[in-house]
Amino acid sequence: MNRVLVKIAYLGDGFNGSQIQPSGRTVESVVLEKLLIVMRCSAEELDLKFSSRTDKGVNALGNAILFNSIFSDNAVMLKALNAIGGDIFFRSACTVPDDFNVRYASCRIYRYVLPSKGMDMDLARQCADIFLGEHDFARFCRPDNKPTVANVERIDMDERDGLLILEFEARYFLWNMIRRIVAAIHSVSIGTHTLDDVHRALDDLQEVNFGVARPDALTLMDVVYDWLEFTPADGSQFSSRKDEESFSQGLRRTFFDSL
Numbered sequence: 001m002n003r004v005l006v007k008i009a010y011l012g013d014g015f016n017g018s019q020i021q022p023s024g025r026t027v028e029s030v031v032l033e034k035l036l037i038v039m040r041c042s043a044e045e046l047d048l049k050f051s052s053r054t055d056k057g058v059n060a061l062g063n064a065i066l067f068n069s070i071f072s073d074n075a076v077m078l079k080a081l082n083a084i085g086g087d088i089f090f091r092s093a094c095t096v097p098d099d100f101n102v103r104y105a106s107c108r109i110y111r112y113v114l115p116s117k118g119m120d121m122d123l124a125r126q127c128a129d130i131f132l133g134e135h136d137f138a139r140f141c142r143p144d145n146k147p148t149v150a151n152v153e154r155i156d157m158d159e160r161d162g163l164l165i166l167e168f169e170a171r172y173f174l175w176n177m178i179r180r181i182v183a184a185i186h187s188v189s190i191g192t193h194t195l196d197d198v199h200r201a202l203d204d205l206q207e208v209n210f211g212v213a214r215p216d217a218l219t220l221m222d223v224v225y226d227w228l229e230f231t232p233a234d235g236s237q238f239s240s241r242k243d244e245e246s247f248s249q250g251l252r253r254t255f256f257d258s259l
Helices: 027-038 073-083 121-130 177-191 197-202 242-255
Strands: 002-011 061-070 088-095 107-115 133-136 150-161 165-172 219-225
Touching: 002 027, 027 061, 027 073, 027 088, 073 088, 073 242, 107 177, 121 165, 121 177, 121 197, 150 197, 165 177, 177 197, 177 219
Parallel strands: 061 219
Antiparallel strands: 002 061, 002 088, 107 165, 107 219, 133 150, 150 165
16 A cells, blocks of 8 residues: 545535544544545555644645555546545645655645724734744643644735735644634734733733634645645646635635625
8 A cells, every 4th residue: 555645625614623523524534434435445554644633614725634545546546536525625645655744744824814894904914923933822722732832934914805814824833823813913903902912912921812713714725745746636626726716715705604
């Protein structure tokens, strides 16, 4: 069997998060079900691992999964998986060494979209800049008994068509970290909190409740392994940048329809 790394896309509203749970339909449980059908082997033989966890409602355009495949041709494998893929699309694949660690990516890129009405964009930008670089994000995540230091490499802002589009890049993010940062940026931009409140919370001087932004406006855009080359699925509706943007616009329409 070959060890393969596969990028997958899905809308989060159809799943109770990504990780298998005692009850509820999850991305992992559905992926595992489809792999077992196509690969005709046991779950132990598959040894399925996910690069990134996404919460209930959170979308993905490029989450990465790692498993053992019986196929020597990744394009044929992707075609077989997408034939029964349903609401999970298997975008691309790359054969990797047996000891490959799916968690060790070059970076992860997330996008969050929210209405910009009533927001002071200068304050939003100043607030976003506070989170750049290495910080202890203990007050901006759910610690989950793990270290809370992370390094945010990039936060881009783009305002258009009544929307603020925030894009985050880092090697890894903590649980709920982006949604809590977005909530702080929004709160500061509408005057509910101040930049000093953010500094005090980030410096662990004071507990400040900025809230948690809603999950369905968050998308894991990509898990990047810049030393690998992926084979795209034939006929992929996500194979070009234009089509990725169309998918993202669909997410935004869904977001506004639910307001």
